[in-house]
Amino acid sequence: MTEIIENVEGAVPFIVLIVILFLLLKMAIKIFPEYERGVLFRLGRLVTVKGPGLVFIIPFIDKIERISLRIVVDNVPPQEVITRDNVTCKVNAVLYYRVTAPDKAVVNVEKFYDATSQFAQTTMRSVVGQADLDELLSEREKINKKIQEIVDEATDPWGIKATAVELRDVIIPETMQRAIARQAEAERNRRAVVIQAEGEKQAAVKISEAAEILSHQEGSLTLRTLRTISDMSNSESTTILFPVPMEMRRLLPNLDKIMEESMDYREKNKADQDIEQKKEKIKKDIEEQKIEDIEEMEKAKKMVEKQKKEPGENENKAGPKKGPKENADDEKNN
DSSP, rough: HHHHHHHHHHHHHHHHHHHHHHHHHHHHHEETTTTTEEEEEEETTEEEEEEEEEEEEOOOTEEEEEEEEEEEEEEEEEEEEEOOSSEEEEEEEEEEEEOOOOHHHHHHHSSSSHHHHHHHHHHHHHHHTSOOOOHHHHHHHHHHHHHHHHHHHHGGGEEEEEEEEEEEEEEHHHHHHHHHHHHHHHHHHHEEEEEHHHHHHHHHHHHHHHHHHHHSSTHHHHHHHHHHHHHHHHHSSSOHHHHHHHHHHOTTTTHHHHHHHHHHHHHHHHHHHHHHHHHHHHHHHHHHHHHHHHHHHHHHHHHHHHHHHHHHHHHHOOOOOOOOOHHHHHHOOO
């Protein structure tokens, strides 16, 4: 038993030495992935940048800082901003940056992540405050580029590269939203009027060119006039206007007088027709009256003949015929 204890006691220093060597080896060996680098300090002095892969350092003498080279996505919190045209709005953004020089990021600035984020916030307020609201809404890419350039230039001594800045949300008051909507509607109406005017202008140019071409071709204008009259005759309108070319008016200086005489002739002809119609009506009435008179005469003749027959029959029934003296006495009595 005593021998076992003595053997264990003899092995303790060896075990302790092995443990110490293992710890020292663990402290001396560092493994860096591809996206990380190690900034090595020896007794407080910057030595070099290590990695990627297996790196050996001297324990208790060397100190190493791990720095990631991947792109960092930083959400810039909403900022109250007053634009150049005195409109208050809230703006937030997203900042993309990465470390290009790990030694500068560790030596030249403390907590470079926070420093970069704070600088991006102040830069965003400054740049947005120099722009109008219309520029902020319509030229966002230009503002993003300007913020990115300023942040990149300022963080270059820190070993940081600002790759992109994106304005995410622009929150404006509700009253301003209604005003913008009215402005957009007015702009659309203006564009519609401009487009319509441009179309009318082009149509007028084409019509002028067509008129110029027709003026140099004999018979083309007359053909066009006849085609127009044909198209007009197909409509449901009861009134048709016949256009008279200016050339014809120049050839007929007394066209108005002729048209007036033609109208007078038509009116006179219409009056004559009315008179003829009245004459025909009178003749027809006279003929009808003659027919009625003839019928009346025939009826009267028949009645006379009938009356001539009736007296003979009455005399036979009444007795002998009275003489003139008796007839006179009867009339006197009556």
